[in-house]
Amino acid sequence: YLGRIVQDKGITEIYQAFQVLQEKHNNIYLVLTGTIESSNSLPIEILNSMKDNKNVHFIEYSNNVPTILNLYDILILYSYREGFGNVCIEASAMKLPIIDADIPGLRDTVVDGETGFLVEPKNYNKLSKAMERFVLTENLAINQGEKGRLRMETYFSSEIIWQLQYETYCKAMNEIG
Numbered sequence: 001y002l003g004r005i006v007q008d009k010g011i012t013e014i015y016q017a018f019q020v021l022q023e024k025h026n027n028i029y030l031v032l033t034g035t036i037e038s039s040n041s042l043p044i045e046i047l048n049s050m051k052d053n054k055n056v057h058f059i060e061y062s063n064n065v066p067t068i069l070n071l072y073d074i075l076i077l078y079s080y081r082e083g084f085g086n087v088c089i090e091a092s093a094m095k096l097p098i099i100d101a102d103i104p105g106l107r108d109t110v111v112d113g114e115t116g117f118l119v120e121p122k123n124y125n126k127l128s129k130a131m132e133r134f135v136l137t138e139n140l141a142i143n144q145g146e147k148g149r150l151r152m153e154t155y156f157s158s159e160i161i162w163q164l165q166y167e168t169y170c171k172a173m174n175e176i177g
Contacts, residue, residue, distance in 0.1 A: 001076050002033045002068055002087050005058075006040040010078030010101060010121070015050055017128035022055060025135050033059040033068050069094045073141055074134055077106060078119070078127060085109040092152035097144035099130050115148035 003009055011032065018030045036047070036058070050056045062068055065087070069075065075091035076099045088098050088109035098116035100106040110116040117130040134141050154160075 001031070001078075002065070002072075002091075003077070003079075005032055005034045005036045005042065007042055008040055008080045010080060011042055012046050013122060013124040013127055014076055014078050015046055015056070016124035017131055018056070020125070020128040021131055021135065022053075024132075026055075028055065028135060030056045031059060031071060032056070033062065035061045065090050066094060069096060072096055074099060074116075074131075076127075076131070077101070078121070079103065079106065080121060082106050089152055089156045092145075092148035092156075095142075095145035095149045097134070097141050097148060099127065110148070111151065115144050115151055 001009070001011065001014055005011055014032075015030065018028070021028055030050075030053075032050075036042075041047075051058075059068065059071075069091055072091070073096070075088065075096050077085050077088055078099070078101045079085075080101070080103070082101075082103060082105040085098075085100060085106045085108075088100060088106065091098055092109075092115065098110045100110050100116065100118055101121040102112075102118035103121055107118055110118060112118040117133070119127050119130045
């Protein structure tokens with residue numbers, strides 16, 4: 001995970017899903033990158049449990065997103081609400097598969113089953129099952145990551161976004177007169 005460490009980002013569910021997986025697979029790690037915020041904070045018992053878990057690692061916020069994402073095998077953004085998952089597009093650029101909550105905004109960043117998985121929000125059991133697919137299926141992360149990179153280049157490259165913005169502004173100006 002990469003972002004603000006708050007309740008609304010689904011961190012509790014991510015950790016609960018991780019705990020389910022950790023019972024079966026002891027060689028997995030959860031890396032949370034971001035600032036632990038006091039507003040909209042995690043339940044103290046969850047935060048303390050994560051800090052006591054030797055397989056959970058916290059990395060302070062960094063503007064160097066590529067370096068952080070290079071540490072990951074997958075990216076999970078399990079937010080309750082999100083405008084658009086820019087970090088998901090950045091992860092796709094790094095050939096990382098994504099697990100997103102199936103909510104508006106995030107569902108635009110992943111093709112379910114192809115570049116990652118969309119999971120019903122606030123359901124740590126379903127999230128755990130999606131996470132476990134990467135543990136159990138050899139090369140799934142690599143294959144989905146490569147498809148995600150191709151999708152990012154096709155639909156979300158800077159040049160494409162700039163051209164679409166330009167066309168939108170031109171259309172708006174023509175409508176104004």
